[in-house]
Amino acid sequence: MSRAIAILTAGILLAGCAQKGGAAEPAQTPHGYVEGAEETAEPQLRLVLSDGETGQAHVLDPVTGRTTKLPAAKVRAIEGTGRYAFLTTAQGTLQVIDSGGWTVDHGDHVHYYRAPARDLGTIAGRPPYEVTGDAAITAVRSGDGTVTLLDRTRLDRGERAETGRLTADAVVPYGERLLVAQDGAVQVRPRTGEPGSEVGTCADPAGTAVTRRGVVLGCADGALLVTERNGTFESEKIRYPRGTTEAGRARAFLHRPGSSTLAAKAGDQGVWVLDVTAATWRLLRTGPVLAVNATGDDTPVLSLTRDGVLRAHDPRTGKQTARTKLLTAPAATAAIHVDTARAYVNDPAAKAVHEIDYNDGLRRARTLTTDLAPAHLTETGR
Template sequence: MLIKSSALALLSTLALAGCGAEESAPRSADAPSSDAAATEVQTPQPRLAMTYDGGVAVLDAATGEVLLDEKVDGFVRLNPAGDDRHLLVSAAGGLTALDLGSWTDDHGDHGHSWTTDPRLTDFTISAEEPGHVVPHHGRTTVFDDGTGVITAFDPADLAELDEAEPSLDTWTLDQAHHGVAVQDGHGNLIHTVGTSEARSGIRMITAAGNELAASDECPGVHGEAFAGDVALFGCEDGVLVVDGRRITKVDSPDAYGRIGNQAGHESSPYVLGDYKVDADAELERPTRVSVIDTRNASLRLVDLPSSYSFRSLGRTPDGEALVLGTNGSVHVIDPAEAVLTTSIPVTKAWQEPTDWHEPRPTLQVIGGFAYVTEPATKQIHVIDLADRKVVRSIDVAHAPNELSGVSG
């Protein structure tokens, strides 16, 4: 039985002190009503957020200037909120909206770009064990691994946090597990099925809880990605592709061929996935990735010159696949041909730590640039994807762990 309800979010118990910035010009009439101090700027201003041991910092992506440094207890994670302005910061007790303070209002043939001081807001979605966050089709879905509660909201409502909190829809699963859920454009919910001991597949239900489709052919189901409106979920022996109400199993070429982390693209039919074959490994360091064509449910493998980690996958704006290797290079893959085309040297060689909480070089793509952290040197390297080279490096005060951002 699955229970659905609606509720307002709980307030955060985190310390939510803001950070000062330069004085801004008065708000234009086109700015959101809750952003009285917003300043209109000529071009979008990308911003980065990085976690470190003890907090989260927001940086100007162009200059590296620290715009906010917020102390947060415990292990901190970053998740895009779905509006290209806010992130959801996972920490003890829930997920709190972090306003990066840079966004563009689209007016069709033109846009208006704005900046304001970044801040950790008071809006928190309570969660016993904050899990996967999935923005898709104007809805953002949060999974609580500890309770099996799924929460969904409209990320556009985050722009008005000073006036009202987003309306939340919630569903409660019979069995809590390390799962993931997503709402499609029709209000239907796709969620994983499992227990604290094992996960077996997915279900698609209406907003009222009526089952539309299901599959139990996905042992160890983990992670999701989208190729346009087609959803993909990883399994220990392949993937499930969900197109409308049709669920198709794509088998791995190996009996155990785990695809647990994926990177999709809004206009490409191809999904990039990792690929592991040792079910007994404490930490497998794979040297192949998978490319799934969601149009014909095919899967191909690509050999790489190095291993990589779960924070190594990315996609360029035009759909190329990127993999940050432990040899220090970003490997570029043509997904249509499933071949490695070039490698871009970025960091010194590194080894993935056994503990997944520990920092390791991380890849994040924002617009036409790829950002790569190097915890050993406390730097963030910036790659111009058009020129295929590192154009600058940003020195930071702490060893960066997770990295995310907005295009501004």
């Protein structure tokens, strides 16, 4: 995009945020303003990577192809939640990184911002960690079940401020409340974490996802869908097809933010596709997979098999629609991350990240080469 067009587009965005009935006063703070950040006309996506040899963390800008080294080394896992990346270190702590790219959604329009990436320190706990959050609260669950609640507004200002602690098998901020699964029950609790009212049951919870339809929690017998309307919470169990075994159940859900079609590994059988709207499961018998993701409600489900082949399946019919040989030396830590137009797959052996146009027969749009072997990957800025 040319500079003139970018300036014009940014102007239109700001004008669209002015109050109806007249121009905004020059002295007023623009709607959506974020102190210390630059507003842009396009999403500021970032890829946070860690080197498989040294564990050194980097941020890769997919627009420029440039990488920036982060003050984080010996990284063993990476998880992302929109703006932030959470890095599990060899010492067992969780390092919080502001990636420097984020989106502010006002419903009828959005704002895109960028700022320098920064280190926000570490949280003590025990791996594996699970991080969930919304615009108000970030919940960090440690492997011992301890959940630390962080004030998101203060996190955006560079402060790690705890608002509470609790113990849970799973926790998801949703609808100005917390959904907390513990001892087979799911409760709706206040943001401070005190006990609340039961909304459903979920034995052995594993995996969560926030969709347009509500929150999904993976349970031993299927998925529990929790919805909220005008402050009232309800739940529905979406049970597995008959014959599903413990080894074949879903334990982690992946999807494009905003969509209601989820993908998960199905043990050694292949891939589960959970259509939240239709309340149905579909099993894609691909055999064992290294990574999966769902790109949208009417766009492909992606899977990377152990032979290094990336596959696309129709989420409604399960039919394979495309395949491409992508990795020459597949890695157990390979991941697929998706946004509204592209998928990104890390390739440690080639020291690269592949950018895939999943709507064009899995066409390889670009290969972003790096100076590191990207063993772990997450996408931020959405």
